[in-house]
């Protein structure tokens with residue numbers, strides 16, 4: 001499964017009302033100034049660093065899904081890692097549970113907790 005098809009699957013399953021005209025683009029780069037992913041609302045681009053999905057202990061695809069959900073939640077929420085973004089992430093986690101992807105539901109919650117604890 002390539003990154004583009006994971007992106008399409010995440011859009012369809014988790015953000016069905018977002019970007020219905022397919023205006024947003026997914027861009028894969030070799031370097032993103034130290035970050036692993038980003039979301040630019042102005043250019044409607046989600047950027048991932050190649051191999052950003054490798055994360056110790058996690059299967060590659062599951063972590064890639066978390067990164068995509070993280071970035072698309074920025075596209076659909078105002079602010080940064082604040083209330084609206086957290087709500088989007090929590091909704092995605094509930095959706096994962098509903099679909100039966102318990103591992104992804106857990107990883108999304110972990111991702112949110114990482115940002116809540118940083119404050």
Ligand SMILES: [Zn+2]
Pocket residue numbers: 070074081
């Ligand atoms: Zn973020």
